Structures are given as structure tokens and as C-alpha cells.
């Protein structure tokens with residue numbers, strides 16, 4: 001007799017066999033054991049749907065549910081943590097609320113904002129929220145530095161987006177200025193309007209240059225790490241951390257360039273700028289947040305000033321040798337006046353840094369009256385140095401010539417701002433010796449920039465291109 005015939009004759013009961021298997025699972029706690037064993041594994045969530053059309057389940061749903069259960073079973077076998085609870089929901093907010101509650105997450109209602117109304121903003125709370133071991137980004141208790149490190153890329157990204165916004169608004173303001181006539185002329189002919197456009201071009205270009213320098217330097221650092229090495233991600237993290245000062249500079253320069261461009265763009269539109277029908281009113285509200293989030297610009301100035309001093313004192317940046325080099329000789333010999341000015345500004349920031357290290361040490365972070373002008377000197381020098389190198393790296397031709405006209409304005413503005421801030425610091429700290437040294441240098445330099453001429457040249461190029469033209 002074959003096995004099949006024997007089974008048939010013994011009246012095999014599928015139902016009994018099923019019960020036996022179920023009893024086995026129940027008595028040995030098989031399902032709970034499988035959950036306990038995989039509790040720390042990567043979770044797998046199977047989003048079923050759509051829900052029962054009538055809102056009420058019936059026997060017909062069992063076939064589909066059993067078939068669909070193959071997928072969670074498969075992932076359990078693959079070692080994932082799959083809770084597998086049979087049930088149904090109404091896919092509505094009450095269910096989401098229950099889920100949030102059980103996960104330890106809660107939020108408040110979205111807040112009404114001054115601008116960026118297209119995004120929803122609310123506070124999220126995580127209380128006793130369970131995180132699977134496989135989702136941990138480091139050791140328990142080390143989350144703070146990881147969260148702060150996220151802010152650095154956020155800051156240079158904000159530098160890039162605000163810079164793009166500034167160029168966009170500049171172009172739209174220009175369109176308006178060409179169209180609008182007053183006193184029988186296009187308003188683009190008026191000197192005060194041209195002045196605004198020249199400043200817009202220079203500030204956008206400065207922000208653009210700082211962004212390229214920062215992201216290029218990060219890229220270069222990362223390209224030197226082997227992506228297959230064990231410490232790849234830690235290495236990337238370290239490089240991002242090493243660019244914390246640059247990230248803050250990107251954020252401040254970009255957000256303040258955009259603020260200027262939008263404010264003056266609205267002014268160029270006159271009354272129309274104040275009318276909701278025109279998009280400038282929205283831009284005016286939307287740009288305001290950029291000086292607040294990702295660390296307010298005050299906090300970022302604290303980071304710039306504080307970190308420069310801290311990293312110098314701890315010799316994390318090789319500034320001591322540079323200071324030694326410039327203690328006596330502040331001026332360099334060259335036929336290139338721009339290079340001489342850039343190097344004078346370098347001497348200025350190095351000697352002011354040295355003075356503040358000796359005067360305050362790390363305690364400077366508690367004296368914001370000094371920290372702020374010092375941070376502004378750091379920002380200005382970063383702009384001057386970066387823009388000079390960018391200009392130098394360009395191939396000869398019309399783009400380089402156009403860029404030079406903007407660089408002249410940038411150099412004049414930031415040289416003036418750095419000298420002014422150095423004076424403010426030295427008056428306060430009563431360092432008359434260094435003040436005298438600066439004045440002597442300025443006399444020797446005999447640098448007489450002509451910002452009005454530079455701006456006229458810039459605007460000529462801008463009007464010829466009819467849009468931002470330095471990309």
C-alpha cells in the first residue's frame with residue numbers, strides 16, 4: 001500500500017493537524033520567542049492598505065490577510081524585528097495619535113508663522129521613545145555632539161540657498177527697475193538705484209565665493225579618505241567639524257546678503273513692493289527666518305570669534321607661527337596693490353587675535369562687546385582672502401575683467417570694515433601702541449579706493465547682462 005493510500009484510509013484530519021501545530025506554537029511560546037530574539041534587530045514595517053472598504057472586516061478578508069502575512073513572515077525569517085499584529089484601523093488622526101503615544105512621541109499644533117508658510121513647523125517631543133539598537137548613530141549618551149554636528153552642514157547649506165535667493169531677487173528687482181518709469185525716465189538710471197544694485201551684486205558674489213570655498217574644501221578633505229575604510233564616516237564627520245567656522249561664515253554672509261537684497265529690492269519697487277499682489281512682500285517675510293534658525297547670527301558670531309581663539313590657543317589651527325611671522329612686519333613688498341591690502345588685512349586679524357589671546361584668553365567668549373567686532377573682522381578677512389584667490393584663479397578674459405570690478409569693491413568695503421573694527425577693539429582695550437602701528441601702516445599703504453567708480457563699473461556690466469552675471 002502506498003503512503004498516500006494509507007493516509008487516505010486513516011482519515012487524516014487537516015483541522016486536527018492545524019490544532020496540533022497551533023498548540024505547539026502556543027505551548028512553546030514560539031511567536032513571542034521570535035519577537036524577543038529579534039527585539040534589537042532592524043525593524044520591518046509592512047504598511048497594509050487600503051483599509052476595509054466598509055470599515056468592517058468579514059471572513060473574506062482572512063484569505064487576503066493570510067496571503068499578505070507571507071511578507072512579514074519572510075522578513076522575520078530574514079532576521080528583522082516584525083511585530084505582526086493582525087488588526088485594522090481607520091487610517092485617521094486618532095490612530096496616528098495612538099501610535100505617537102505608544103512610541104513616546106508627541107507634538108503641538110503647527111504654529112502660525114511670519115513667513116515660510118508653505119512648511120509646517122511644530123515642536124516634537126520624544127519621551128521614553130524606544131530606538132532600536134540598529135538605528136543608533138553612536139553610543140547612548142553621545143547624541144548631543146551628533147545633533148550639533150548636523151547643524152554645521154545645515155549652516156553652509158543655508159549659505160548656498162540664501163545666496164541663490166539673493167541672485168534671484170536681484171534679477172527680479174532689475175526686471176522691475178527696467179520697466180518702471182518716474183520723472184520720464186526708467187528708475188534704473190538713478191544713481192541711488194544703481195548704488196543698491198552694485199551692492200547687491202557684490203554681496204551675492206561674496207556669498208557665492210565663500211560657499212564654493214567651503215564646500216570645495218570639504219570635498220577635497222573627503223576625497224582623501226578611502227570610502228571602503230572602517231573609519232570613513234568618522235573621517236567625514238571630523239572634516240565637517242573642522243569646517244565649523246566656515247559653515248557659520250557661509251550662514252551669516254548668505255543670510256545677510258539676502259536680507260539686504262530683499263530689503264532694497266522691495267525699496268526699488270516702491271509702493272508696489274508693499275502690496276501683497278507682488279511676490280516681493282512674501283520674499284520679505286520669508287527671508288527673515290534665515291538670520292534666526294540654524295543658530296541665530298549672534299550665536300554664529302559667537303562660534304566664529306570663540307572658535308578662532310580656542311583653536312588658536314589649542315593650536316588646532318596653525319595660527320601661532322603666522323602671528324610670529326607678522327608681529328613686526330605688517331606689510332609685504334609687492335607690485336600688486338590688491339595683494340598688499342589682502343596681506344595687510346591678514347596682519348590685522350593675526351595681530352588683533354594675538355592681542356585678544358593675551359588680554360582675555362578663552363574668557364573672550366564672555367565679552368561679547370569685543371567678540372562681535374572680532375567675529376566681523378574674521379568674516380571680512382575670510383571674504384577678502386577667498387575672493388582674491390577666486391579672482392586670481394580665473395582664466396584671463398572678460399569674465400575675469402568683470403569679476404575684478406566687483407573684487408575692487410569687495411576689497412575696499414572689507415578693508416574699511418576691518419580697520420574700523422580693529423579701531424573699535426583697540427580703543428576699548430586701550431592699546432594705543434597697536435593703534436599707532438595700524439595708523440602708520442595705513443599711511444604707508446596710501447590705498448585710496450574709489451567705491452563710487454567701482455559701483456558705476458559694476459552696474460554697467462549688470463545692465464548689459466540684464467541679470468546677475470558672475471556664475
Ligand SMILES: Cc1cc2nc3c(=O)[nH]c(=O)nc-3n(C[C@H](O)[C@H](O)[C@H](O)COP(=O)(O)OP(=O)(O)OC[C@H]3O[C@@H](n4cnc5c(N)ncnc54)[C@H](O)[C@@H]3O)c2cc1C
Pocket residue numbers: 113116121289292293294295296297298299302368
Ligand atoms: C520657522 C522655524 C523653524 C524652525 N525649525 C527648526 C528645526 O527644524 N529644528 C530645530 O531644532 N529648531 C528649529 N527652529 C528653532 C530655531 O533654531 C530657534 O528658534 C533659533 O535657534 C533661536 O533660538 P530661540 O528661538 O530659542 O531664541 P533665543 O535663544 O531665545 O534667542 C533670542 C535672542 O537672544 C539672542 N541670544 C540668545 N542667546 C544668546 C547669547 N548667548 N549671546 C547673544 N545673544 C543671544 C538670540 O540671538 C536672539 O536674538 C525653528 C524656528 C523657526 C521660527
